[in-house]
Amino acid sequence: MNDKINIILTGVGGQGVITAANILGKASLKANINVFVSEVHGMAQRGGSVNCSVRMGNVTGPLVASGTANVIISTEPIEALRYIKYSNKATKIITDINPVIPFTVSVGMEEYPDIEKVFKELESYGKLYKIDAVKIAKNAGAIITKNIVMLGALAASNILPFKSEILLKTILENVPAKFRDINKKAFEGGIKAIEE
Amino acid sequence: MEILEDKPGKKILLLGNEAITRGALEAGVDVATTYPGTPSSEIADTFSFIARSFTKKNKNPGFFFEYSTNEKVALEIAAAASITGLRSLTCMKHVGLNVASDAFMTYLYVGCKGGHIIVSADDPSCHSSQNEQDNRYFALFGGAPMLEPSTPQEAKEMTRLGFEISEEVRLPILLRTTTRLNHIRGSITFEKMQKPRVKGHFEKDEMLVTIPTIARRQHPILLKKLEKAEKISEKSQFNKIITVGKSSSWGIVTSGVSYNYVREIVDDMKLDVRILKLGMTHPLPTKMCKDFIKSCKNLVFVEELEPILENQFKIMAYDLTADVEIFGKSTGHFSRLYEYNIDIVAEAFSKIFKLKNPIIIPSESQIKLPSRPPALCPGCPHRATYYAAKKAQPKGVIYPTDIGCYTLGKSKPLEVADLLLCMGSNAGTACGLAISTDQKIISFMGDSTFFHAGIPPIIDAVHHNHDVVITILDNRTTAMTGHQPHPGTDFDGMGRAAKRILVEDVVKGCGVEHIEITDPNNFEETTKAFKRALEFKGTSVVISKSPCILLENRDKKKRGEDIYVYEIDQEKCKKCKICIGRFGCPSFYYSDDESIYIDVQQCNGCGNCATICPFEAIHPRGVKK
Numbered sequence: 001m002n003d004k005i006n007i008i009l010t011g012v013g014g015q016g017v018i019t020a021a022n023i024l025g026k027a028s029l030k031a032n033i034n035v036f037v038s039e040v041h042g043m044a045q046r047g048g049s050v051n052c053s054v055r056m057g058n059v060t061g062p063l064v065a066s067g068t069a070n071v072i073i074s075t076e077p078i079e080a081l082r083y084i085k086y087s088n089k090a091t092k093i094i095t096d097i098n099p100v101i102p103f104t105v106s107v108g109m110e111e112y113p114d115i116e117k118v119f120k121e122l123e124s125y126g127k128l129y130k131i132d133a134v135k136i137a138k139n140a141g142a143i144i145t146k147n148i149v150m151l152g153a154l155a156a157s158n159i160l161p162f163k164s165e166i167l168l169k170t171i172l173e174n175v176p177a178k179f180r181d182i183n184k185k186a187f188e189g190g191i192k193a194i195e196e
Numbered sequence: 197m198e199i200l201e202d203k204p205g206k207k208i209l210l211l212g213n214e215a216i217t218r219g220a221l222e223a224g225v226d227v228a229t230t231y232p233g234t235p236s237s238e239i240a241d242t243f244s245f246i247a248r249s250f251t252k253k254n255k256n257p258g259f260f261f262e263y264s265t266n267e268k269v270a271l272e273i274a275a276a277a278s279i280t281g282l283r284s285l286t287c288m289k290h291v292g293l294n295v296a297s298d299a300f301m302t303y304l305y306v307g308c309k310g311g312h313i314i315v316s317a318d319d320p321s322c323h324s325s326q327n328e329q330d331n332r333y334f335a336l337f338g339g340a341p342m343l344e345p346s347t348p349q350e351a352k353e354m355t356r357l358g359f360e361i362s363e364e365v366r367l368p369i370l371l372r373t374t375t376r377l378n379h380i381r382g383s384i385t386f387e388k389m390q391k392p393r394v395k396g397h398f399e400k401d402e403m404l405v406t407i408p409t410i411a412r413r414q415h416p417i418l419l420k421k422l423e424k425a426e427k428i429s430e431k432s433q434f435n436k437i438i439t440v441g442k443s444s445s446w447g448i449v450t451s452g453v454s455y456n457y458v459r460e461i462v463d464d465m466k467l468d469v470r471i472l473k474l475g476m477t478h479p480l481p482t483k484m485c486k487d488f489i490k491s492c493k494n495l496v497f498v499e500e501l502e503p504i505l506e507n508q509f510k511i512m513a514y515d516l517t518a519d520v521e522i523f524g525k526s527t528g529h530f531s532r533l534y535e536y537n538i539d540i541v542a543e544a545f546s547k548i549f550k551l552k553n554p555i556i557i558p559s560e561s562q563i564k565l566p567s568r569p570p571a572l573c574p575g576c577p578h579r580a581t582y583y584a585a586k587k588a589q590p591k592g593v594i595y596p597t598d599i600g601c602y603t604l605g606k607s608k609p610l611e612v613a614d615l616l617l618c619m620g621s622n623a624g625t626a627c628g629l630a631i632s633t634d635q636k637i638i639s640f641m642g643d644s645t646f647f648h649a650g651i652p653p654i655i656d657a658v659h660h661n662h663d664v665v666i667t668i669l670d671n672r673t674t675a676m677t678g679h680q681p682h683p684g685t686d687f688d689g690m691g692r693a694a695k696r697i698l699v700e701d702v703v704k705g706c707g708v709e710h711i712e713i714t715d716p717n718n719f720e721e722t723t724k725a726f727k728r729a730l731e732f733k734g735t736s737v738v739i740s741k742s743p744c745i746l747l748e749n750r751d752k753k754k755r756g757e758d759i760y761v762y763e764i765d766q767e768k769c770k771k772c773k774i775c776i777g778r779f780g781c782p783s784f785y786y787s788d789d790e791s792i793y794i795d796v797q798q799c800n801g802c803g804n805c806a807t808i809c810p811f812e813a814i815h816p817r818g819v820k821k
Contacts, residue, residue, distance in 0.1 A: 038379065061537075063538060
């Protein structure tokens with residue numbers, strides 16, 4: 001196994017990207033593996049572009065270097081492309097297929113690119129996995145579990161240096177008791193989406 | 197609460213800022229003060245969170261915490277506490293130390309008895325700030341011992357042990373952090389929690405009264421204290437030499453988060469080097485540094501922003517007449533601009549060490565991606581105020597603005613931000629523009645900013661009868677930094693009931709003769725208020741009062757009230773685009789056939805769009821789920 005695991009999580013503010021990154025960090029600590037979680041925020045807010053990095057193993061720096069991500073997890077297709085400089089040919093790119101239209105596009109100032117072109121471009125950079133995380137989250141019982149679906153997908157991608165049970169256990173410890181079933185379903189849905 | 201557990205050896209994941217709070221708690225901190233500002237906010241917010249949970253149970257958390265009126269007040273309160281022997285911590289963003297600097301500079305002459313940690317959260321790359329000043333200069337400027345952590349664990353330990361250094365030399369310690377440290381999470385190992393002292397004792401001493409005769413006696417005492425601090429620095433566990441690979445004449449000098457990038461690239465490039473990692477960077481351990489210089493033929497300096505280590509080492513090399521080649525900012529290998537990362541350090545090292553750069557940067561996406569800039573939230577009362585101000589006087593107005601959410605009024609379509617310097621500058625620059633031009637002036641600041649630094653320029657305006665309209669956007673919170681309370685709220689940072697100070701009472705007390713108090717959600721009245729204020733010759737103040745929509749909706753949910761979202765009646769809509777093109781609420785969007793719709797997920801139900809629509813085409817649709 002590689003002694004450094006570099007994970008980029010991206011998406012849109014409000015989709016639970018930072019929460020997902022923190023859960024990954026806690027899971028890594030539970031597995032006794034050194035970890036740094038870096039959240040880029042400040043002026044970021046609901047609707048803004050969010051980018052977190054999670055680094056595990058023999059790492060000292062909090063930030064992922066260009067071209068060194070083992071995986072890019074994105075809760076929105078163009079956000080995966082926005083941070084594509086972190087990828088190399090071996091990078092697994094896991095993205096939700098559902099666009100979130102920025103207000104700059106809604107009000108006619110900018111354009112959202114053709115989604116098929118976005119996927120084609122993503123494929124040219126790494127190994128692309130497209131999942132309908134919105135649908136899986138809805139089926140699990142709540143659309144807000146989309147970030148947990150993505151964590152399930154990550155667990156199934158054989159990147160993590162610990163068992164997926166540890167990640168699931170950490171997730172369940174960090175959500176209110178009444179939402180545990182929904183989150184478990186969402187996580188398992190994410191795993192299934194990659195394995196299929 | 198996990199962060200309060202007294203379990204030495206336990207490991208948990210903490211944000212750099214939370215680690216600083218934990219470090220202070222382990223040291224038994226008695227008093228913590230702040231004015232909130234990114235990237236420092238979570239240090240104080242963690243104190244506040246703990247204090248509020250104790251207050252709820254009618255218990256004492258063992259420390260006093262407050263969100264002070266501004267950073268200067270915060271520093272003065274904590275300084276006095278430390279003078280009485282208590283341990284205190286004051287945290288702020290880098291520009292906050294400018295505000296506190298008047299107190300800071302002379303406090304160093306007076307010194308403290310109980311330990312005092314002053315946290316400066318610098319922001320290389322201006323992620324959320326108006327400049328990227330390097331506050332390490334403040335340590336050199338005023339003569340404060342300084343610690344620079346690289347990781348959350350180190351931040352916690354430097355805070356904890358910083359109190360001991362502070363007490364040993366009787367000076368406050370500057371804990372200088374940067375955004376990357378403040379906002380990374382890493383593993384923390386708990387140490388034992390010490391008990392706070394709670395009460396101090398003030399002993400009268402003429403040396404505390406810095407009249408000129410005393411100040412002249414205190415300055416040499418400060419220099420003596422710094423000599424003592426240098427001895428501590430020589431032995432500090434935070435200053436160390438790390439040898440990587442085989443013995444080598446190459447040395448790297450670094451501090452703070454830059455060390456992390458250096459360490460990683462040195463491994464990746466398989467370099468044979470010795471790294472001088474400096475954690476206590478003022479006073480520098482001169483002997484250690486000089487020995488390091490003597491042992492090297494080549495020295496590389498890696499530090500974000502200013503060449504502070506590099507320049508001090510050059511002086512030491514000159515003193516030693518050392519035959520050493522220096523690589524850093526002066527040779528153009530590193531920049532004085534922005535935050536560093538692994539890519540930047542790798543690129544510089546590949547040139548310095550004449551090796552292949554191990555980082556391969558793939559080409560950027562060929563597809564042009566739309567941006568997601570921050571914007572005023574749907575339903576934000578500031579948007580309504582801005583819209584009314586523009587309606588009152590559509591052209592020829594200068595809009596000085598201030599630090600807070602209202603800077604977001606700079607974007608299209610509102611474009612109501614023309615000049616910005618610092619906290620409170622809206623009103624001061626408004627006065628300057630009034631005497632320099634014949635243009636109309638409407639300035640904007642928030643309520644927290646008003647209490648922080650907005651009052652003196654209003655007094656100036658009244659006293660000199662400057663012809664300006666100063667607007668106070670009173671949303672009853674410090675919104676942008678995370679909804680912290682301020683003197684205009686009826687509770688404090690410990691969750692206790694607090695005397696609420698009304699903006700209008702203060703404005704009246706400043707002698708303002710023309711005051712307009714308006715609810716921005718009443719568009720017609722607010723427009724009239726701005727018109728009257730503009731017509732008034734002299735200083736007028738418009739106080740636009742409406743709570744932050746995010747807090748308002750949270751409270752509505754708590755009270756069990758419904759939030760009604762709005763929709764556009766497509767039959768009535770004439771596509772005049774006032775709602776989407778001029779008001780600019782981000783919950784509006786165009787469909788493929790250019791019809792305009794409201795995204796119910798985003799709509800916060802302020803209803804202002806319904807008021808401004810000239811065709812009465814917008815109405816409530818139903819309850820927000």
